[in-house]
Amino acid sequence: MKLAVIILTHNEEHHIEACIRSAAFADEILVIDDMSTDRTAELAQSLGARVVTHPLAGDFAGQRNFALMQTDADWVLYVDADERVNEGTEAELRRIMAADARAVYEIKRINIVFGQRMCCGGHRPDYSQRFYPRLAVHWVGCIHEHVVSELPVRRMDGSLLHHTYESWEQYFQKFNQYTTLMAEQRYADGKRSSFLKILFDPPFAFFRFYVLQCGFLDGRLGFILAMFHGFYTMVKYVKLYDLDKGNDPLHMAEDSIKK
Incomplete structure (x- = not known):
């Protein structure tokens, strides 16, 4: 079973290196870059990621669906450029893949806002559907896009650190x-x-x-x-x-x- 970590980017040179390093365990790291004008693509390639340039055009779901067709991996994990995969998550991903436990998996996101780890309110930890068999899902919605699938939804162990607003x-x-x-x-x-x-x-x-x-x-x-x-x-x-x-x-x- 092959695992791909997919990262969507646009001018993310400040985040992309730490993001890729946190996901270095993946069999493939695929960066779909929305015409960045900074060093995002260059930095990603220097760390071994495969970069595909594709304009977003305001359609986040369309960009994610495009990404699914750019890899032959069996399972994919979506990680945003301002997120980091926490330690211990790799073991859970591999366990699910080895068992072929096909489902749409929710992973916990811990939000960091202006350097502060949030526990409550609108930025309290949440769960996002990010891990699944590649050919079993489809994305819809131009903003706050979400997954459509016939597979059951399950919650997995592991977490992402989400470095959201910094200025x-x-x-x-x-x-x-x-x-x-x-x-x-x-x-x-x-x-x-x-x-x-x-x-x-x-x-x-x-x-x-x-x-x-x-x-x-x-x-x-x-x-x-x-x-x-x-x-x-x-x-x-x-x-x-x-x-x-x-x-x-x-x-x-x-x-x-x-x-």
Whole structure:
């Protein structure tokens, strides 16, 4: 049984070396690079990874599906460039492959935000479906993409360290990108916004992250991230409203007066 670790990249020279080194146990490391303009591809190749250049074009699921066709490995493990495979995970991967225990496997991700290991709130440890037989899955969704498969879903031992946001510039760049993509996806799915959603959903988003999910246990950073999640929710709905009203912000003002 052959194992491939697949890494999607775009200008990840800051992360790519540590990511590849953490996955050095794989039979193949495949990097699908979205036209990076830094040294990502060069560094990856220097560490023995095979690099295939392929433009993302905003379609994360499409990029992952493309990657599946670029290897002949029996099993694949997806690892993002800002993630590291923790010690002990290799043994679990090999055990599953040796038993041919075919399933879609969820692996624990431990999130590191601005250097702080998060225990609660919206960035608490989560589980992501990353390990499976290569030909048994298909990805869908342009953002927050997910796996579609007829195989059962199981949870495996082992974990990934996810070094997510490291600067506020990076945070707000992704903030703007993701709110736009989410609004466009919801609009394409026939969903619409309203001033009431813009008014009431953001406070609840903050309450869910900070109180219901115990974000307050992460200290000051937990509070700040919960506040920004509320703002993220508002911006997402404002952009959706804007798409629905033909890019005329006056509609929102008129509607708010009527209400």
